[in-house]
Amino acid sequence: MTELARKICLLGDFAVGKTSLVSRFVRNTFSEKYLTTVGVKVDSRALTLADGRALKLVVWDLAGKSELDSMNRSYIRGASGLMLVADGTREASLRAALYLWMQTQKQLPGVPVVMLVNKLDLVDRWEVSAADLERLQQSLPTFRTSAMSGEGVAEAFALIGERVAGVAP
Amino acid sequence: MSGYEDLRRLLLAPEQARLDAQDSALAALEQAQADLPERLPGLLEQAGSGEARPRLEQALAPVVGSALGDAVRRDRRAIADALFPVIGPAIRRAVAESLRTFVADLNRALEWSVSPRAWRWRVEAWRTGTPFAQVVLKHTLSWRIDHLFLIERESGLLLYRRSAPELAELDADAIAGMLTAIGDFVRDSVGGDEAGQGGLASATVGEHLLQLYEGPAANLACFVRGTPPAELAERLRMALESLHAGHARDDDFDWGMAAEPLLGPVAGQRAEAAPARAPARWPFVLLVLAALVLMAGMAYGAWQRQQTEQRLRAAIDAVPGWELLALTPGPPWRVRLLRDPDADPLSALAAAAAVPAEAIVIEERPYRSLADLPEERRLLRALAPPAGVQLSVRDRVARLAGHADARWQAEALATLRAWPGLAGVDAGALTVGPDPLLLAEYEALRAASGDFVAEFARGRAELAPAAVDALAAQLLRALELARMLDRDLSFRIVGWSDEGGSEARNRILREARATAVRAALVAAGVPAGRVLAIVGEGPPARRAVAIEWVEESPR
Numbered sequence: 001m002t003e004l005a006r007k008i009c010l011l012g013d014f015a016v017g018k019t020s021l022v023s024r025f026v027r028n029t030f031s032e033k034y035l036t037t038v039g040v041k042v043d044s045r046a047l048t049l050a051d052g053r054a055l056k057l058v059v060w061d062l063a064g065k066s067e068l069d070s071m072n073r074s075y076i077r078g079a080s081g082l083m084l085v086a087d088g089t090r091e092a093s094l095r096a097a098l099y100l101w102m103q104t105q106k107q108l109p110g111v112p113v114v115m116l117v118n119k120l121d122l123v124d125r126w127e128v129s130a131a132d133l134e135r136l137q138q139s140l141p142t143f144r145t146s147a148m149s150g151e152g153v154a155e156a157f158a159l160i161g162e163r164v165a166g167v168a169p
Numbered sequence: 170m171s172g173y174e175d176l177r178r179l180l181l182a183p184e185q186a187r188l189d190a191q192d193s194a195l196a197a198l199e200q201a202q203a204d205l206p207e208r209l210p211g212l213l214e215q216a217g218s219g220e221a222r223p224r225l226e227q228a229l230a231p232v233v234g235s236a237l238g239d240a241v242r243r244d245r246r247a248i249a250d251a252l253f254p255v256i257g258p259a260i261r262r263a264v265a266e267s268l269r270t271f272v273a274d275l276n277r278a279l280e281w282s283v284s285p286r287a288w289r290w291r292v293e294a295w296r297t298g299t300p301f302a303q304v305v306l307k308h309t310l311s312w313r314i315d316h317l318f319l320i321e322r323e324s325g326l327l328l329y330r331r332s333a334p335e336l337a338e339l340d341a342d343a344i345a346g347m348l349t350a351i352g353d354f355v356r357d358s359v360g361g362d363e364a365g366q367g368g369l370a371s372a373t374v375g376e377h378l379l380q381l382y383e384g385p386a387a388n389l390a391c392f393v394r395g396t397p398p399a400e401l402a403e404r405l406r407m408a409l410e411s412l413h414a415g416h417a418r419d420d421d422f423d424w425g426m427a428a429e430p431l432l433g434p435v436a437g438q439r440a441e442a443a444p445a446r447a448p449a450r451w452p453f454v455l456l457v458l459a460a461l462v463l464m465a466g467m468a469y470g471a472w473q474r475q476q477t478e479q480r481l482r483a484a485i486d487a488v489p490g491w492e493l494l495a496l497t498p499g500p501p502w503r504v505r506l507l508r509d510p511d512a513d514p515l516s517a518l519a520a521a522a523a524v525p526a527e528a529i530v531i532e533e534r535p536y537r538s539l540a541d542l543p544e545e546r547r548l549l550r551a552l553a554p555p556a557g558v559q560l561s562v563r564d565r566v567a568r569l570a571g572h573a574d575a576r577w578q579a580e581a582l583a584t585l586r587a588w589p590g591l592a593g594v595d596a597g598a599l600t601v602g603p604d605p606l607l608l609a610e611y612e613a614l615r616a617a618s619g620d621f622v623a624e625f626a627r628g629r630a631e632l633a634p635a636a637v638d639a640l641a642a643q644l645l646r647a648l649e650l651a652r653m654l655d656r657d658l659s660f661r662i663v664g665w666s667d668e669g670g671s672e673a674r675n676r677i678l679r680e681a682r683a684t685a686v687r688a689a690l691v692a693a694g695v696p697a698g699r700v701l702a703i704v705g706e707g708p709p710a711r712r713a714v715a716i717e718w719v720e721e722s723p724r
Contacts, residue, residue, distance in 0.1 A: 005342060007324040029340040030347060038354045042325070042346030058326060058342045060350070074353035078324025 005056040006164040009076045011104070012085030013096035014064035017118040020147035021085065022061045025157055035063045040075045047161040055165050057157065066096040068103045076104060081112040081164040083156065088117045088144070091127040094136075112163035113140050116156050120146035250385035257410050261403060268399050312395030315377070317436040318345050319412070319428050320388045325349030328387055329428035331436035348390050352381065384409045386416055387424060389432075404435050474498050477524055484521035488513050489540030500528040509538035511546040539565060539590040548588065552581050556653040557604045567591055570598035572605075574655065603654045611650040618643050618660075618716045623686055625712040628670065630681035632689055640686075640716070641693030648699060651720065658699070661717040662687045665705040679704045686714045 010018045019032055019041070026043035034041045040062050047055045060079070062072055076082075084101055086094040094117065101113060115136060117128060123144075136142045141159055145152035178185075216225045241248050287305075294301040315336055319329035327345040356368035372379045378397070382389040382405055389409050393401070408431040416422045478498060485493045485504070490512020497503035502524065508515060515533060519526035538544075545562040554560045558571040567585045569578075578601060585594040623636050644660060651658035664683030666675040683702035691697045705715070 005326050007326055007346070027340050027343065029343040034347070038347075038351055040347075040350045040354075042343045042350060044340050044342040044346075056342055058324075058346050060325075060346060071354065071357050074357060075350055077353075078321065078326070080324075 003056055004053060004165060005058060006080040006161075007058045007060060007078055008081040008083060008160055008164060009060045009062060009079045010083045010085055011062055011076075011097065011100045012064055013066050013087070013090075013093040013100075016064060016085045016087040016090075016093045016097070017147045018061055018064060018085045021116065021118060021145060021153055022059055024147060024150050025153055026059055035061065039063045039071055045157065047158065049162060049165055049167050051167055053165070055161050057161055057164075066099070068100060073107060076108060079108055079111060081114075081160045082108065083160055084113060084115045084140075086115065086117050086128070088119050088126040088128045089122050091132075094128055094132070112160060114156050114160045114163075115140050115142040116145045116152070117142060118145050118147060120144045120151055121148045246385075253385050254410055254414060257406060261406060265399075265403070312393055312397045312401075314391060314397075314401075314436050315394055316341070316344075316390075316392040317432055318348070318390040319424060319432065320345045320349055320390060321424075322349075322384065322386055322388050328424035329432065331433060345390070348381070349388070352388070380405070382406055382409050384413050386413060401435070405432075408432050408435060477502065477522070480522040481518070481524065481529075484518055487521070488517075490538040490543040491515075491518075492536070492538070494534075499530075501530045502528060503530045503532070505532045506534070507536040507538075508533050509540070509543040510535055511543035511550075512538060512540070537590075541565065544590060548585070552584060554581065555655075557607065558599065562591070565590065565592040567594045568598070569594070569596040572600050572602055575601045607650055607653055611647065611654060611656075614643055614647045614650070615718050618647065618718070623682075623714055625682055627667070627712060628678065630678060630685050632685050637686060637689040637693060641690050641695050644690065644695050644700075644716070647718075648696070657721040659719045660690075660695075660700045661719055662690070662700055662702045663705045663715045663717055664702065665710045665713055665715065667710070667712050676704055682712075682714050 010022060012018050019035065022041075022043060026045045028043055030041050030043070032041060040060055043059050043061070045057045045059060047057055049055050060075055062075055065072065068076075082101065082104060084097040086097040097115065104111075117133065119126075133142055133144070141156075143152040143156040143159075145156060147153070213225070216222065290304045291301055294304045297304070313333065314331075315333050316339075317329075317331045318327060318341060320326070321328050325346040325348070327342050330341045330345075332339075332341070352369045368383060369381055371381065378393045378395075380391045380393065380402065382391070382402075387409070389405055391401075391405060408428075411431055412424065412427055415427050416424070478496060481496060481502060481504065482493065485491045485506060490509030492507040493504070494507060495503075495505040504518070506515075515531055516526075518531070519529055522529075541562040541564065544565070544567075545560070548562065548567060549560055552560060554569075554571075555573055555577060558569060558573045558577075561568050561570075567588070569581065569585075573581070578596070578599060582594065582596060585591060618640065623632055623640070625632075648658055662683045664679035664681070664686070666678045666682070670678070680702070683704065687700050687702040690700050701719075
């Protein structure tokens with residue numbers, strides 16, 4: 001295929017809203033039941049890059065887990081980018097997302113990563129502080145997102161698209 | 170310092186010279202070994218082609234074997250990838266051989282087919298020299314490729330795709346990803362090895378078939394509708410191997426460009442079966458009729474068997490002293506029963522049940538029945554009742570009627586009362602003494618035969634041939650009555666003459682006449698021991714004989 005395509009994986013703890021984020025953004029070919037059976041659901045999204053090229057993002061939404069098992073390691077094989085998803089109302093989920101990222105380092109060294117801190121619509125109940133987010137932003141691109149309103153989601157996907165395509169640094 | 174150097178040179182000059190010489194030798198040795206890597210292939214070729222080859226092989230065998238084993242343990246996938254182009258054809262040959270065997274088996278299974286269409290296909294198979302089963306498959310299979318995906322093994326990204334134009338657009342990238350994920354899931358679930366072997370190979374949903382062909386760098390997924398021929402799998406595997414061979418040669422290999430000439434023609438393949446003709450109805454009607462006839466025949470057979478069974482049971486029930494144990498429907502009908510030895514013989518069963526005798530197999534076991542008839546037969550044999558006594562058994566009660574002497578009656582009653590199985594004895598109709606009717610007849614015969622019989626001509630002793638027939642019948646009846654009345658009876662034939670002639674002559678004549686009558690009576694059946702010819706003594710009487718009864722009564 002001459003069309004540019006890249007595989008990205010969504011990682012995050014249980015119930016952080018990964019699937020809801022994806023469902024707003026992708027084509028939704030498959031049912032969510034695959035998450036509880038096979039442990040992953042694959043969808044795609046076509047993007048147009050800043051340089052005008054078309055990019056097909058193939059999004060592997062992995063079932064929420066705080067640790068990578070052997071099955072998940074199979075699923076992240078060949079990924080060009082990672083999207084880490086945390087729940088702003090649960091600080092532990094942020095640490096879980098970072099721990100998951102750390103576990104991928106050996107298998108996917110240096111791949112582009114973005115962090116999505118979800119449930120912006122419940123910001124008044126957030127446990128994750130703004131200061132933490134500032135510090136996090138210095139290490140990796142971090143987006144505040146809301147699966148409910150869609151805020152921040154397209155931007156996050158656009159950035160990971162630019163980065164896996166080699167357009168953005 | 171110069172003094173010190175001079176002194177040192179003087180003291181150590183020999184040692185220095187030896188060290189310099191060793192340095193030179195070492196440098197020369199290193200120089201000689203420096204080009205060893207360049208010379209090693211040549212040296213190995215030289216050793217491998219000469220007489221030293223066996224020794225070289227022997228020396229290298231353990232090292233190479235150990236190194237290969239270590240390499241497999243360290244990086245199994247690399248070895249698998251390297252062997253992929255070699256193993257593929259070998260597996261294909263094995264599969265082709267299996268398919269040939271399968272086709273041969275199918276061929277045999279279809280041999281029975283004798284429809285006109287099958288015969289046409291046989292002619293085609295014979296004409297083209299192909300196995301019959303292949304011809305059948307060619308005419309009956311309908312299939313087409315819906316989608317053909319070439320998927321990067323590592324990432325699950327789509328490298329190349331062809332779909333049937335009439336199908337709706339689908340998210341091929343997502344499907345390729347999910348196929349890869351499910352393949353990983355299956356492999357992980359069943360414990361596939363690290364080299365990625367042993368994963369999902371095919372899946373079937375209704376008439377849709379998904380076939381997966383794995384390669385080291387890319388997998389091929391083929392969505393087929395219907396039943397594809399074995400050649401399709403062969404072509405896809407060969408295409409995948411060719412793609413991998415190209416990938417191995419070119420670092421900038423473009424899978425999409427390379428796949429189009431290999432997979433494009435394959436993806437367009439399809440086979441539509443000849444449109445099915447409206448099925449003729451006559452085979453169905455014939456089948457239904459045959460089924461109806463068969464069912465009617467079976468029903469009639471069942472009804473006949475039921476009737477026969479009922480007749481057999483009725484015939485067995487009707488005979489006292491037969492008890493049915495088991496009846497197995499036939500033919501041959503197997504009858505297992507108990508039979509009293511004094512009951513009717515079993516040879517009568519077939520006729521009574523209207524079943525051919527050869528259609529019945531009888532297994533008989535003896536027993537004693539308490540039914541009236543066998544009991545009556547047993548009692549008749551045991552008691553031997555005299556003439557004039559009737560013995561019968563009804564409702565297990567023995568009944569005696571007639572006349573018998575007191576001794577027999579006493580013995581009979583004692584036996585009957587002790588007889589097991591009898592409910593009672595009824596001897597009310599049995600009287601002691603001779604039968605009055607018999608006695609009257611006996612006396613009447615005595616009176617009748619006492620007269621003179623068989624008149625003779627004067628001076629003659631010859632009898633007319635039938636002259637004593639009536640007398641002989643009377644005497645025989647009298648003897649029978651005497652036996653029934655338990656009397657010992659015999660007769661004296663007394664010869665007589667008239668008064669003419671001398672006494673001596675008359676005596677001779679009288680004797681001759683008595684003898685002639687006796688001979689005639691004996692000739693007519695009267696026992697010789699029961700008749701005695703004697704000469705009448707006394708005054709002249711008639712030219713005849715007289716019959717005198719001599720009896721001792723009762724014995």
